[in-house]
Amino acid sequence: MASIQTKILDPSASEVSICARWRVAEFADVLGTSVEMEEQVLKAIAADQNRQVVLIATCDGVPAGTCLLVTSEIDPIHNVSPWLAGLYVAPEFRRLGVGRALIQAVEKEARSRGVPRLHLYAGNEEASYYQRLSWEVADRFDWKGLPTNLMVRELGA
Secondary structure, eight states: OOOEEEEEOOTTOTHHHHHHHHHHHHHHHHHOOOHHHHHHHHHHHHTOTTTOEEEEEEETTEEEEEEEEESSOSSOSSOOOOEEEEEEEOGGGTTTTHHHHHHHHHHHHHHHTTOSEEEEEEEHHHHHHHHHTTOEEEEEEEETTEEEEEEEEEOOO
16 A cells, blocks of 8 residues: 655745646646746745645655645635645556545645635536545536536534
């Protein structure tokens, strides 16, 4: 069984550039940015650890995925906060529990900040994954021609 670890990145962490590359490759159509610009965004998020975090997961010591706890979402339709955003697991580490570990780490960080509930946007396929992890669909809507779900996770903070 793989050993999965998560950690919060500070702005100077070398892994910030790995996360930026992953995010631009996976979310290029939404982010519309360069790796360098995304690095700056992640460094700014990482510098605000009272409210936001950049997480990285490793699998047997190898970078495997990333996820964010942020105060606002890109192009939000709903006026809610905070958000679990940008979950990404490298293809070779999928189906090993990396995504679950990252989600649980974001939830833990939110609870430690006294957050009662988290939000995220997910397509229909991704929504079923989050539902298995105790997230609920709060709204269904069309975002830029794509069926999208606002999901909520009550944390009991």
